[in-house]
Amino acid sequence: MRIALFLSAWLVCLGAVAAPNDPATLDRTTWPEPLSSPALFDVASRAEILTFAHALLVSEGLDENGLKERLGLKVINMDAIDKVRQRLWQRLLANYNFAQQSCDQDASFCYYVEDMASLREQAGKFEVADDSFYVKWAEPSAGFHRRYLDEQLRLAALSPQISSEIALLGDQEFNGEDMHDRLFMLTFDSGPTVIGGTTDWLTDYLRKQSMSATFFVLGNSLKARLDKSSDQALRALYKGQCVGVQGWEYRAHSHWQNWQDSVLRSTALVKQVLPQNYVPLFRPPYGQRRADSGAFFESQGLQVALWNIDSQDLAGSLTAEQSAHRVLTLMLLWRHGLIAFHDTQDKVRSALPWLLKATVQSGLGWEECEALGAQ
Incomplete structure (x- = not known):
């Protein structure tokens, strides 16, 4: 896509x-010793x-x-x-x-x-x-x-014809490069899934690990889930987690005439349904946003949350194992930052447990999601 x-x-x-x-x-089994x-x-x-x-x-x-x-x-x-x-x-x-x-x-x-x-x-x-x-x-x-x-x-x-996560466009944007050494944060895009899907498994798994993450939701997916459940069910789903927005639909916000409405509608819905979980963060689909969008985000009290470690779990050419191995290699290279997964991808069910097991003794820290909203 x-x-x-x-x-x-x-x-x-x-x-x-x-x-x-x-x-x-990179196949991490080629590295001869555990971390x-x-x-x-x-x-x-x-x-x-x-x-x-x-x-x-x-x-x-x-x-x-x-x-x-x-x-x-x-x-x-x-x-x-x-x-x-x-x-x-x-x-x-x-x-x-x-x-x-x-x-x-x-x-x-x-x-x-x-x-x-x-x-x-x-x-x-x-x-x-x-x-x-x-x-x-x-x-x-x-x-x-x-x-x-x-x-x-x-x-x-x-760039600049096609914007992406490669560069910040203003003071209202960040990508995790300023985090402390050995400190990482998990983020998940494009949810929620249908009831009983990967989002349910993932939020439950994170709570069992005493971890939190930031979920960037799509307004139409959240609305569809709300229509089949309730406010209370969604609050239970995201208990202990943070929720930002990714727009009303997974569509580039750089050349979309209604991009501002997309942000406003999804933000209003999250604030209404998940007021305790909401963080004022927008993650642009594909990393694409307008170069002159900074004033709009500032007026809405929003920051643009990019990433510096991409799992590429949307790529059909990568298995869950390959996606996890890619993330670990980039963690070793960049030593801190925001990790981008998609909770709409079943790959995360095996990729995330493998990643946590591989790094459990390596002295890393996993930042609580509230810190992201406080950037």
């Missing part, structure tokens, strides 16, 4: 383009950071025509790509500095990095030896990070 929308919108703006590749994923301590989480984090940094550095050797060919686009926004690259380097440096604080406990993937120049130097010569303990992970990881980097550069290349 997301690919089709990106493609159709860009066709109108700039002519034919090639469809993007399938989302990147059974904070130090071992840092080892894996350093490894993913250096691999991505190497891919980023290599990409800078391509000229504009080379990037067009690699990204499958006829027209690209080089200024936006350069800005994204600069931001990525800053994040990589900050994250590596966090990750190397445990080098006295395990020196794997610990190299001399104290500034941007030394990070770029280490990224340029980074490689995993053929006899390394980590050799089975090295090639799959390199492939993952090249493809994931292409995802990010493609989003930048298509």
